[in-house]
Amino acid sequence: GENVEQHPSTLSVQEGDSAVIKCTYSDSASNYFPWYKQELGKGPQLIIDIRSNVGEKKDQRIAVTLNKTAKHFSLHITETQPEDSAVYFCAASVESNYQLIWGAGTKLIIKP
Amino acid sequence: EADIYQTPRYLVIGTGKKITLECSQTMGHDKMYWYQQDPGMELHLIHYSYGVNSTEKGDLSSESTVSRIRTEHFPLTLESARPSHTSQYLCASSDPGQGSSPLHFGNGTRLTVT
Numbered sequence: 375g376e377n378v379e380q381h382p383s384t385l386s387v388q389e390g391d392s393a394v395i396k397c398t399y400s401d402s403a404s405n406y407f408p409w410y411k412q413e414l415g416k417g418p419q420l421i422i423d424i425r426s427n428v429g430e431k432k433d434q435r436i437a438v439t440l441n442k443t444a445k446h447f448s449l450h451i452t453e454t455q456p457e458d459s460a461v462y463f464c465a466a467s468v469e470s471n472y473q474l475i476w477g478a479g480t481k482l483i484i485k486p
Numbered sequence: 487e488a489d490i491y492q493t494p495r496y497l498v499i500g501t502g503k504k505i506t507l508e509c510s511q512t513m514g515h516d517k518m519y520w521y522q523q524d525p526g527m528e529l530h531l532i533h534y535s536y537g538v539n540s541t542e543k544g545d546l547s548s549e550s551t552v553s554r555i556r557t558e559h560f561p562l563t564l565e566s567a568r569p570s571h572t573s574q575y576l577c578a579s580s581d582p583g584q585g586s587s588p589l590h591f592g593n594g595t596r597l598t599v600t
Contacts, residue, residue: 380592408588417490417576417591418529461526474589 378403380477387400388485393454395480397464398446404466406449407440412461421462422449449477452484459484489513492577492592499567501598507562507595509577518560519589521576522546529576535560566598 377400387393390450405426405481410418424438424447426433431438441448447466451458464477490511499505511518516537521529521544531544534593535554550564560579564571576594581587 411588418589419591420588421565423588428536463529474531476529479525481528 375465376475378464378475378477382465382479382480383478384463384481386483386485387395389452389454389456392434393451393482395449395462396446397477399466402445403468406463409438409449409462412463418463437475454484454485455485490577490579490590490592492595494545494595496596498598498600501568503567505564505567507575509560509592510558511579512555512558513579513590515581516580517580519553519578520562521578524572525574569599572597572599
């Protein structure tokens with residue numbers, strides 16, 4: 375079955391610097407790759423997603439890149455701010471939320 | 487702000503008790519889900535529903551049961567709580583239709599079984 379590996383498990387960056395979180399997946403049939411942000415005491419919230427017919431997608435300071443050949447995708451956050459501190463989860467599926475396979479999460483710490 | 491509500495937020499209960507975790511959404515979503523998550527750890531799907539009178543088990547085996555009598559309501563029940571059930575339970579819903587659409591999560595119920 376599908377397996378999603380996420381790295382690093384913890385990432386500490388200086389405020390204003392960029393942060394990159396990487397995920398790899400095993401099922402070549404996967405074609406939907408969302409990223410969720412979970413703040414302390416809250417449920418995860420979708421921040422960006424990408425489908426396999428697109429190589430990159432941007433939304434203000436957040437971007438996701440997808441390399442289908444290598445089966446990996448990455449989240450890029452530029453100009454990090456204190457409110458970016460949270461746990462970030464990647465996931466992969468074959469266009470079905472019932473089959474979403476989640477990464478183990480990355481705790482992002484923004485140092486002032 | 488999420489339009490999906492979970493109660494209670496925190497529950498501490500003794501072994502052997504029956505508990506029901508409530509989940510309601512006001513968005514009219516047909517699809518609903520229950521996830522189990524240890525704090526800060528990955529999410530595991532334990533139940534989902536396509537709509538009223540539809541329930542399916544997820545990837546992670548769970549002793550809990552669910553029901554879907556109304557579109558907006560998807561409660562989870564544990565007949566006899568055990569310490570191994572201690573975890574956070576997250577409810578989610580998504581838009582009807584084909585393919586994937588964003589999951590809307592509640593803020594979870596943190597369950598502790600003593």
